[in-house]
Amino acid sequence: MTTQHSKLYGVSLGIDFPKAFVRGLLQRFADKDPHALARAHVIVNSARMMRRIRQEFIRSNATLHPKFHLVTDVTTLCGNFEKTSPKSSLALRLELVQLVTRLIQEQPDLAARSSVYALSDSLANLIDEVQSEGVDPAVIEALDVSDQSGHWARAKRFFALIRTYLDTLDTVPDTQSFLRDQIEFLATKWFKNPLLDPVFIAGSTGSRGTTMDLMAAVSRLPNGAVILPGLDRNMTAETWAQFSDRLQGQDHPQYRLAKVAAIFGMEPMTIPEWSDMTPINAGRNALLSLALLPAPVTDTWRKNGPLLPDLMHATQEITMLNAPNKRLEALAIALKMREAVETGENVALITPDRQLTRQVTAALDKWDILPDDSAGMPLQLSPPGRFLRQVAGVISRPMTAASLLALLKHPITNSGDTRGDHLLLTRELELYLRKQGIPFPTQAILEKWCITIQHDQAPVWAHWVIDAILKAERSGISDFASWVEHHRTTATHIAAGPSLSDDAGQLWQKKAGAQVRTLFTTMQDAAHAAAPLDVRDYVDIFSGILAKGEVRDFKQPHPNITILGTLEARVQAADTIILASLNEDTWPAPPSPDPWLNRKMRADAGLLLPERQVGLSAHDFQTAFTLGTQVWITRSMRSDDAETVPSRWINRLSNLLNGLDKTGGPEAFEDMQARGNAWLNLASAFDHAPSIAAARRPSVAPPLSARPKELSVTEIKTLIRDPYSIYAKRVLRIRSLDSLDQTPDARLRGIIIHEVMEEFCKRWDEFQADQRADALIRLTREKLAERAPWAVTQLFWQSRMIQIAEWFVARETERRIIATPMNYEVKGRLNFPNLDFTLTAIADRIDAHSDGIALYDYKTGKPPSTDQQLYFDKQLYLLSMIAEDGGFDGLDPAAVVIAAFIGLGSSPKEEPMPIAKEDIATARDGFRKLISAYSDPDSGYTARRALFKTEDFSEYDQLSRFGEWDITDDPQKDHLT
Amino acid sequence: MTQMNDATRRQIQAAQPGVSTWLSANAGSGKTRVLTDRVARLLLDGVSPENILCLTYTKAAATEMQNRLFKRLGAWAMRDDADLRSDLTELGLSQSLDAEALRHARTLFAKAIETPGGLKIQTIHSFCATILRRFPLEAGVSPQFKEADERSITILVRDILEKMARTPALDDVMSDLARYSSDTTIDSVLKDILTKRSSFHPANTQAQVSAEFGIEAAKTVSDHINEHFGDADIKLVNDLVPHLLKSGPRDSDAGLKLSGVRALSPQTLAIFEDVFLTKTGKNPFTAKIGTLPTKALAQGAAEPFIVDLNDLMLRVQDFRATRIALINAQRTAALHAFASEFLPRFAQEKQLRGWLDFEDLILKARDLLTNPLVAEWVLFRLDGGIDHILVDEAQDTSPAQCGRPHI
Structure with a gap:
C-alpha cells in the first residue's frame, strides 16, 4: 500500500467533486490489486453525494467498489458497538415538554402556560447544538454574566433542565448523543487498534462538531484521508490568517475549511489537489474569490482587482437576471429550462426559496415538463396529508356546512366501493344546505334532509355522516395515545364509508399513504412520553410533525431538469446552473433570533455563532457559482410592496466589477445584465396577450316567444x-347559487x-x-x-x-x-x-x-x-x-x-x-x-338602465360584463332569433 | 474645497454624529440621505456597525436606506485616493485624510455588509418583533409567537363577539353595545377599540364617566328631565297644537311634529329641540322667541299661551347641553363597559394562540425597555449594546412609538 503523501486534500472550486474524487481514487489504486479498492471505506456527507459517487464508479472501469457510509451513520464501521437504539425525536420532544411543564407549574411566573410547546422546541434546538458540539451544560450555566434584572437566573432554570434531560440519555440516547457515542467508540477502537484499510472522508467541510471529531479520528489512521470540496485556491496566506480569531470570519465561505486544515496541522495554502482535473473557468474563480474577501482585507480590491486577468472571459458565461418581480423571475427560469429540453442540455436550479421553485414548476407544467425536485412535495399537501388535517378539524371543532362539504368531496372520503352513490348524495346534500341556508349542519338537519331524498342508500349514508363526522368532535383533557387513536379511527371510518369493510379506502395507499401510516405508528410509540393534553394541543403537535414530512412523487421526472436545495450544490455540475432568489433575507437567510444567549456567550461556551449559517450558505453559493459551465444569478427587485436588498455576495461582485473601469469591469457587468434582460424580454413577451375589444353595454332583444x-x-x-x-x-x-356559508x-x-x-x-x-x-x-x-x-x-x-x-x-x-x-x-x-x-x-x-x-x-x-x-x-x-x-x-x-x-x-x-x-x-x-x-320585438332589455346609485350591485353584472362598459355608454341593441 | 449652499451645510451639520439630532423634515427634502450620511460618518469615526440601529416607518424606506448606504460605501472601496478624499470632504470630514483613513474607509463596505447579525436598518415594527423574539421570557411572550395578520384578527374578533353575545352575564353590556351601534358599524367600532386599547387600560367606570361629563351619576335620565319639565308643559303643548295646525305652513309643520307628544321622555325633549330651537344661522340652538308661532297666530288665538311657551322654549334651550351630555355619558359608559370585557378576552385568546398583533409588538417592546434593569440586560444581550439610534420620518409618530427611542 502506497503511503499517502498527505492526510488532507482538497478539490478546487469549479471542479465536479464526485468525478474528481473517483478519478483521483482510481488513479491512486490503478496499479493495485482490485481487492485493495474493495477494502477501502468512503464516508460521505449526504445520500445524494453517495449516489453520485456510486454513479461515477459505475461509469469507470473499476470492477470492485469501496464500501460507503454516511458521516451521520458509522454503525457498520463500529462493528460490535453495543448500545440501545436511540429514541425517536418525537418521544424526546414530548419528554422535554413534560419537564418544561413541571417547571412552569412550580414557578408560574417563569413563563406563560401556553408557551410550553414553543419553549420546549426552542430548548430542544439548544440541546441539539450542545450535544453536537460536545459542550458541557455546566459551562453555560457558569458563564460570566452580570445581570441585575433577574432574567439570567430565570434562563439558568431552563438550562438546569438540559442537564436533567441529558442525564436520562445515559439509559436511552437520542440520535445526536448516539452518534457522539459511536464516534467516541470508533476513535478509541482505532487508537488501540488502528484500521489499516484506507478510509476517506469525502465531500464534507466538517460543519458539525461530530463530523470534526470523526475527521480527527480518521486523520490518525495510517491510511486515512479527508478530501475537502470547494477549496478556494485564489486566497492568499494573509487572507487565510484572518480566520484564526474565533469571533471573526465565520461568515466567510472558506472558514470551515481553514478549521479542518488546523485539525490536520496544515496551512490551507499547502493542501494538495486531489485529482488532475482543472476548474471550468479559472478567471471566474478568481473574480468571485476576490469579491468575497473578508472585511479587513477589502481595501486590497483596488490593488488586486486590476490584476484579474481578462474580465470578459471570466464573465462571459455569467448571466445576471434582475427581474422586476418573482413571477417573471420564475417564468424566465422556466423558459431557460424549456430551451434546455430542446437542446438536450441539463439545467440545475439551486435556491432555498421553495415558493420560487413551486412557481417554476407550475410554469413548466404548461409544457408537461416535470423537474426532478430533490425536495419532493410537502407531506401535508399530499392527499392523505390534507385529509388528515381536515379530520383533525373534525375532531376539534364544530363543523360548518362549508367544512363538511369540503371533507365529503375529498377523494379519500368514502373511497371504498360506494363512491358513486356517495358523490350523488353529497351533491343532493349540498343543494339542500345551500337552499336552506344552514351554516351549522346537525344530526337533526341531516335526518330531516334524509326524508326528502328518494334514494335507497340515503338513510345508511346519512347515518354514516352523523356517526363518523358530526359525532367525532371531542373536548377536554385526554392522554396522547387516546387522541392519536381517536384521530386514526375517525380517519379510517370516514375513508371507509358506510360499508362495514375493514380497510380504509384509499387512505393508506401509495407512498404518501404509507408515510402517514408510519406517522401514526411513530406517534403511538412515543405516546408514553407525553403528558395529558387537550385536543387543540394535540392538533398542534400533529400538524408540526406532519409539516416536517416530504414525499417524492412516483411520476417520472425529466432527467435533465433538476431542482436542488443549496446544501446539494456541491454534488453535481451542470451545463447551466441557475442560482435564484439572491436577495438578502432569502439567500442568505437571516440567522434565527436566539432567545437564550448572545454571541459572546456562545463563543465563550464553545457553541456555534449565529453567522456560521451564513458562512455555510456562502460556501454553497461559491461552489455552485463556479461549477456551472453556464451560470445564472437571478433575483427579483421588488417583493410585495417594497424594493429588495440584493444578496451581499451579489452586492460585492457588482461593486467590484463596476469599480474596475480600467480593465473593462463595467462593460463586463453590463454584458451580464444584457444577457439576463434578453431572457426577461422573452418572458414578458410570453405573457403578452392580444388586446380584445371591450364589450358594449347590452340591450338584448329576444324574440317575442321567448319573452x-x-x-x-x-x-x-x-x-x-x-x-x-x-x-x-x-x-x-x-339564477345565482345560494351561498353555502349563509351570512346574516x-x-x-x-x-x-x-x-x-x-x-x-x-x-x-x-x-x-x-x-x-x-x-x-x-x-x-x-x-x-x-x-x-x-x-x-x-x-x-x-x-x-x-x-x-x-x-x-x-x-x-x-x-x-x-x-x-x-x-x-x-x-x-x-x-x-x-x-x-x-x-x-x-x-x-x-x-x-x-x-x-x-x-x-x-x-x-x-x-x-x-x-x-x-x-x-x-x-x-x-x-x-x-x-x-x-x-x-x-x-x-x-x-x-x-x-x-x-x-x-x-x-x-x-x-x-x-x-x-x-x-x-x-x-x-x-x-x-x-x-x-x-312586447315590441325590437325593444331591448338594457343593462343597468336606471339603478338608484352607481354603486348599486346587480346580480348579473358579470354576465353583462359591466366594467368593460359604464353607464355613460349607449346601449347596443342585440337582436336574437 | 467646493462651495456649499445653506441647505447642504445644514444637512452636513445634521449628519455630525457627535451631536444627537432628532430629525424632523418634510418628505423629499433629503432626509434619507442625511441619515445615510450620518451612518457613514459614524462608521468612518470607527463606530462598529453592530452598535448602530436605524429605524424607519416603512419597509420601503428601510431597503432604500440600506441600498443607498451600500452603494456609497461600495463606491468608496473602488475609488482612487484623490476621488475618495473629495468624497469624504463632501461628507463634511474635516480631519486629515491620511493613507490609514482612506484604507479604513475602503473596508467599510464589507464591514457593513457582513456585520454579525447584519447592519440594523429596519422598520420599528420589525425591530420590535426581533427584540421580542430574543427576549420572550422577559417580555412574557411565546418564543415562537406568530405575527397575526389583519384577516386573522378580524375573524378572531368576530368569534369573541359571538361568544360574548352568548354569555348571559354580559347581557346588559351587549344590549347597550347593540343600542349604540349597528351590525354595519360594529366592525369599525371594534377596530377603533383595538387601536386605542391603551386608553381603556384601565377602563372608566360609570362614576368616572359621569364626572367627566359633569353629570351627577346618581340621578337617572328621568330625574334630570323631571327637574326641569313637568306635566304642565305637556298640557301646554297639547293645547297649542290644534291652533298651530290651523295656521300657515310653518306653524302647521311645527304642529304636526308636536302632535304625537304625550309624555316627558328623552325623545320628547328631542322633538322640542327640533321644533323650538334654531338650527343654523348666527345663534344656533337658541329658542325661537318671537318667531314661533308666527306673528298672526301669536297675537291671535295663541296669545294666552305665549308667556308659558316662551318660558318652555328657554328651558329647552338651557337643557340641551345637559341632554347631550347625558346621551354622550351613556354612550361612553357603554363603550368603556364593553371594552373592559372585550379587551381582556381578546388578549387571552391571542395568548392562547401565541399571536401578537401590530400594537402588541410596539407596546410589549416598549414595556420591555422602559424598565431600566431589564433594558440594561437587553442591551447586554444585544451584543455590546446600541450606542446610536437613528430614526427616519418622524412625522408619522404615534405616541407609543415615540416613547421607544428613549432607551
Whole structure:
C-alpha cells in the first residue's frame, strides 16, 4: 500500500467533486490489486453525494467498489458497538415538554402556560447544538454574566433542565448523543487498534462538531484521508490568517475549511489537489474569490482587482437576471429550462426559496415538463396529508356546512366501493344546505334532509355522516395515545364509508399513504412520553410533525431538469446552473433570533455563532457559482410592496466589477445584465396577450316567444330599473347559487321581520294594550333564535326591534281604529289578455276598511319616497290594481282606501301611495304602456338602465360584463332569433 | 474645497454624529440621505456597525436606506485616493485624510455588509418583533409567537363577539353595545377599540364617566328631565297644537311634529329641540322667541299661551347641553363597559394562540425597555449594546412609538 503523501486534500472550486474524487481514487489504486479498492471505506456527507459517487464508479472501469457510509451513520464501521437504539425525536420532544411543564407549574411566573410547546422546541434546538458540539451544560450555566434584572437566573432554570434531560440519555440516547457515542467508540477502537484499510472522508467541510471529531479520528489512521470540496485556491496566506480569531470570519465561505486544515496541522495554502482535473473557468474563480474577501482585507480590491486577468472571459458565461418581480423571475427560469429540453442540455436550479421553485414548476407544467425536485412535495399537501388535517378539524371543532362539504368531496372520503352513490348524495346534500341556508349542519338537519331524498342508500349514508363526522368532535383533557387513536379511527371510518369493510379506502395507499401510516405508528410509540393534553394541543403537535414530512412523487421526472436545495450544490455540475432568489433575507437567510444567549456567550461556551449559517450558505453559493459551465444569478427587485436588498455576495461582485473601469469591469457587468434582460424580454413577451375589444353595454332583444309572459309585482321594479336582469332570470333562466356559508344579510332579515309581523298582528288581541310592545319584542327574540343562529346577529336585530316597538304598536293601534287586518301573505294575479301578460303578486297584509280595503307592505329599511313611487317603485299601485279587479285569492273586487309602505328601519315611518299625484287608473295606463313596450320585438332589455346609485350591485353584472362598459355608454341593441 | 449652499451645510451639520439630532423634515427634502450620511460618518469615526440601529416607518424606506448606504460605501472601496478624499470632504470630514483613513474607509463596505447579525436598518415594527423574539421570557411572550395578520384578527374578533353575545352575564353590556351601534358599524367600532386599547387600560367606570361629563351619576335620565319639565308643559303643548295646525305652513309643520307628544321622555325633549330651537344661522340652538308661532297666530288665538311657551322654549334651550351630555355619558359608559370585557378576552385568546398583533409588538417592546434593569440586560444581550439610534420620518409618530427611542 502506497503511503499517502498527505492526510488532507482538497478539490478546487469549479471542479465536479464526485468525478474528481473517483478519478483521483482510481488513479491512486490503478496499479493495485482490485481487492485493495474493495477494502477501502468512503464516508460521505449526504445520500445524494453517495449516489453520485456510486454513479461515477459505475461509469469507470473499476470492477470492485469501496464500501460507503454516511458521516451521520458509522454503525457498520463500529462493528460490535453495543448500545440501545436511540429514541425517536418525537418521544424526546414530548419528554422535554413534560419537564418544561413541571417547571412552569412550580414557578408560574417563569413563563406563560401556553408557551410550553414553543419553549420546549426552542430548548430542544439548544440541546441539539450542545450535544453536537460536545459542550458541557455546566459551562453555560457558569458563564460570566452580570445581570441585575433577574432574567439570567430565570434562563439558568431552563438550562438546569438540559442537564436533567441529558442525564436520562445515559439509559436511552437520542440520535445526536448516539452518534457522539459511536464516534467516541470508533476513535478509541482505532487508537488501540488502528484500521489499516484506507478510509476517506469525502465531500464534507466538517460543519458539525461530530463530523470534526470523526475527521480527527480518521486523520490518525495510517491510511486515512479527508478530501475537502470547494477549496478556494485564489486566497492568499494573509487572507487565510484572518480566520484564526474565533469571533471573526465565520461568515466567510472558506472558514470551515481553514478549521479542518488546523485539525490536520496544515496551512490551507499547502493542501494538495486531489485529482488532475482543472476548474471550468479559472478567471471566474478568481473574480468571485476576490469579491468575497473578508472585511479587513477589502481595501486590497483596488490593488488586486486590476490584476484579474481578462474580465470578459471570466464573465462571459455569467448571466445576471434582475427581474422586476418573482413571477417573471420564475417564468424566465422556466423558459431557460424549456430551451434546455430542446437542446438536450441539463439545467440545475439551486435556491432555498421553495415558493420560487413551486412557481417554476407550475410554469413548466404548461409544457408537461416535470423537474426532478430533490425536495419532493410537502407531506401535508399530499392527499392523505390534507385529509388528515381536515379530520383533525373534525375532531376539534364544530363543523360548518362549508367544512363538511369540503371533507365529503375529498377523494379519500368514502373511497371504498360506494363512491358513486356517495358523490350523488353529497351533491343532493349540498343543494339542500345551500337552499336552506344552514351554516351549522346537525344530526337533526341531516335526518330531516334524509326524508326528502328518494334514494335507497340515503338513510345508511346519512347515518354514516352523523356517526363518523358530526359525532367525532371531542373536548377536554385526554392522554396522547387516546387522541392519536381517536384521530386514526375517525380517519379510517370516514375513508371507509358506510360499508362495514375493514380497510380504509384509499387512505393508506401509495407512498404518501404509507408515510402517514408510519406517522401514526411513530406517534403511538412515543405516546408514553407525553403528558395529558387537550385536543387543540394535540392538533398542534400533529400538524408540526406532519409539516416536517416530504414525499417524492412516483411520476417520472425529466432527467435533465433538476431542482436542488443549496446544501446539494456541491454534488453535481451542470451545463447551466441557475442560482435564484439572491436577495438578502432569502439567500442568505437571516440567522434565527436566539432567545437564550448572545454571541459572546456562545463563543465563550464553545457553541456555534449565529453567522456560521451564513458562512455555510456562502460556501454553497461559491461552489455552485463556479461549477456551472453556464451560470445564472437571478433575483427579483421588488417583493410585495417594497424594493429588495440584493444578496451581499451579489452586492460585492457588482461593486467590484463596476469599480474596475480600467480593465473593462463595467462593460463586463453590463454584458451580464444584457444577457439576463434578453431572457426577461422573452418572458414578458410570453405573457403578452392580444388586446380584445371591450364589450358594449347590452340591450338584448329576444324574440317575442321567448319573452316572459308573467312577472311578479316586485319584478316590475327590476323591469324598470334593470331590465337586463329580467332577461337573464326569465329568458336565459340563470339564477345565482345560494351561498353555502349563509351570512346574516338584509334578505334574511326581511324574511324574519315579515314572519314576526304576521304572527304579531294575528295575535294582537292576546295581549293587553300596555304589554303589546313587550310582546312584539319577545316574539322577535323567539323568531330570531329560531332562524338566525348567530348570537351577534340576534343581538343587533333584536336591538333594532326594541327601538321601534313602541312606535309600531302606537301606529298599529291607530291603524286598527279604521281598518281590521284580514289576510296575510295573500296571493293574487291579474290577466291582461290584450297584452298576453299576467301580473302576479303576494300582498303582505290586507285589512278590511268600511269603504273597501287597506293594503300594507312592510319594508325593513327606508320605504320608497313619493318620487320613487311615481317613477320606479309601483308596487302599491300594482297591488291596488289587482285588488280593484278582485284578483286576490278569496277576495272580491274592492276599492283601495289606503295603500302604504310601513318602513321598519332605524327611523321608522310610513309612506303612503301618492294618490294625489297619480291615481290608480293613470298608473294602470302607465303599466300597460310599459308591458306593450316590451312586447315590441325590437325593444331591448338594457343593462343597468336606471339603478338608484352607481354603486348599486346587480346580480348579473358579470354576465353583462359591466366594467368593460359604464353607464355613460349607449346601449347596443342585440337582436336574437 | 467646493462651495456649499445653506441647505447642504445644514444637512452636513445634521449628519455630525457627535451631536444627537432628532430629525424632523418634510418628505423629499433629503432626509434619507442625511441619515445615510450620518451612518457613514459614524462608521468612518470607527463606530462598529453592530452598535448602530436605524429605524424607519416603512419597509420601503428601510431597503432604500440600506441600498443607498451600500452603494456609497461600495463606491468608496473602488475609488482612487484623490476621488475618495473629495468624497469624504463632501461628507463634511474635516480631519486629515491620511493613507490609514482612506484604507479604513475602503473596508467599510464589507464591514457593513457582513456585520454579525447584519447592519440594523429596519422598520420599528420589525425591530420590535426581533427584540421580542430574543427576549420572550422577559417580555412574557411565546418564543415562537406568530405575527397575526389583519384577516386573522378580524375573524378572531368576530368569534369573541359571538361568544360574548352568548354569555348571559354580559347581557346588559351587549344590549347597550347593540343600542349604540349597528351590525354595519360594529366592525369599525371594534377596530377603533383595538387601536386605542391603551386608553381603556384601565377602563372608566360609570362614576368616572359621569364626572367627566359633569353629570351627577346618581340621578337617572328621568330625574334630570323631571327637574326641569313637568306635566304642565305637556298640557301646554297639547293645547297649542290644534291652533298651530290651523295656521300657515310653518306653524302647521311645527304642529304636526308636536302632535304625537304625550309624555316627558328623552325623545320628547328631542322633538322640542327640533321644533323650538334654531338650527343654523348666527345663534344656533337658541329658542325661537318671537318667531314661533308666527306673528298672526301669536297675537291671535295663541296669545294666552305665549308667556308659558316662551318660558318652555328657554328651558329647552338651557337643557340641551345637559341632554347631550347625558346621551354622550351613556354612550361612553357603554363603550368603556364593553371594552373592559372585550379587551381582556381578546388578549387571552391571542395568548392562547401565541399571536401578537401590530400594537402588541410596539407596546410589549416598549414595556420591555422602559424598565431600566431589564433594558440594561437587553442591551447586554444585544451584543455590546446600541450606542446610536437613528430614526427616519418622524412625522408619522404615534405616541407609543415615540416613547421607544428613549432607551
